[in-house]
Amino acid sequence: MADNVLEVRDLSVTFELHDREVQAVREMDFSLRAGETLAVVGESGSGKSQAFLSIMGLLARNGRASGSAKIAGTELVGMRPRELDDIRGKDIAMIFQDPMTSLNPYMRIADQMVEVLVRHKNMNRKQALERSEEMLRTVHLPDAKRVIRAYPHELSGGQRQRVMIAMALLCEPKVLIADEPTTALDVTVQAQMLRLFKELTEQFNTALVMITHDLGVVAGLADNMMVMYAGRAVEKGTVEELFYSPRHPYTLGLLHSTPRVENKRKRLDPVKGQPPNLTHLPPGCSFNPRCAFRTEICIKDRPALIPRTDGRVSACHHDDAVKNTNEKVA
Template sequence: MTILSVENMQVRFDTPDGPVQAVSDLSYSIRAGETLGIVGESGSGKSQSVFALMGLTADNGTTQGAARFHGENLLTMSKRELNQIRAEKIGMIFQDPMTSLNPFVKIGKQLSEVLCIHRGLSRKAAEQQAIAMLDAVRIPSAATRMSQFPHELSGGMRQRVMIAMALLCQPELLIADEPTTALDVTVQAQILTLLRELQAEFNTAILLITHDMGVVAEMCDRVLVMYGGRKMEEAETFTLFEQPAHPYTQGLLKAIPSIRDDMPRLPTIPGSPPSALLRNDGCPFTARCSVARPQCAETPAPLTRLSSRQALACHGVTEQVAVTEPQCSASQPIKQAASV
């Protein structure tokens, strides 16, 4: 069952230097119990696309299109209507828990307030459920942690608190924005394992925003690749790693460091990302693309389905028609690295 369907989303910011088009014509859907990864380098529009879903864009931002959650358009809802959906039906884990948690308020109070506001529980009942959720996210001595401040916990513990807070109302959709960026590899693996276990228990759909392809290989059922605010490719995870079709996706996968001694110098994608201040009527990857065609600079390529498991937006590749032989066989090493 599809619980969220995004259609032609546009996110734009008016700045003193001119308009910035952060997201253009973005469409995707996610089903219950599924994990969809959105990947791309910094500035590709990943985070802004989910902030728009939650009504968290800056005051100078405008959003168009549709994001239908069980048929209701989140992008046209009032703040009051969104507040009823946030936490209750859609939870969010932010990138940096230290800046997301209130440093002056104890952990227990921050967790309890969620249940008091959204579920109408008494303070005592809310505290009991908060302790139970801290236990669920594998925080030792949960009752003791309730009386501590965020700075008294490690980075991994703070991230677990954020996960607990996001899951308190058992939302149908969990948005995780770079949830393991600031964590070491061991803690990262623990957090990913925890998310999978909680997803299996609550049948929660997860929208995972990341630039870490190892995390993608470990967690995601499908992957959406963004560049310059546009969707470049969408595929099932295994297909994306074995047969990346878009030149940008191929570049991302080739740029993953390897532990093999016989690997040549780490490849890079030539050029630089385009400025979001510059008007771009065509594909934003044109200037860095090895298969660019004249029409690439003029019109963005329509999304073309190569198979039931893969679709991409690229004039050059779709002219060649066939899906090429595997460009990257790194999926297994990546999965092993993500599981360390």
């Protein structure tokens, strides 16, 4: 088995507010191998983005991370900003949801891409320009010479997103984190982006983390999936396991609220209720106010994230009942 390129253990993220602290991420654990794709799914506010911003050292000033996040054995949590600058872009890179706010509107694409290669690869400008044009063609931007001379506002949303992917891959990082990268794109461009991610991870053997709330994005792209709720992972396993045999009621709810081609006549069943306020989490299981399987133990005791017989892990007192219910519905 290949060595893990990213190893995260007991990662927590806390934000200091004026009168209290809020724990946005609690005790996250996962590992990622080269060429592997992990999908991290959950509703807005579940802690998905904050977990990976902490790994990148990009938390807001009032946020702090604890635990461990190692890339190729190098600890990132607690690393000084200057040291992180040497790693970001070279070993680990992140693509954000809106490329218009991620790209500098006052700089041509060429200057933004060249800067990365001069900083991390010690290339001169001519070499960096050639490499940048080559990478733009790799992400299927046919008119690379025009694109590289353009400003961000002169490109379409799909073109800007491809530029962001090209910039992230310039130094062939070990890990690429994509935070809702298809949300602002139309359906046709979304499909193109997903095919591109799959192609590029295979070509560069890059480990990919896809942060999303859309299970449709996950199905054809990811190897493994981690479901987050109220700052905590509640189920982890292969995509096939979690899609066809979920063991947590929240995972089951997400699946039942996702349109499927084979069930186009079936009415969607959304997850009822609202995510909890992280400053006032309910006692016991955080999902219990929205859960159809809730019993007294769910209100009293928070379930641990434990291994199940089929190799995945889940945090539910009634995981067998969830499994049996899904089998009857299917």
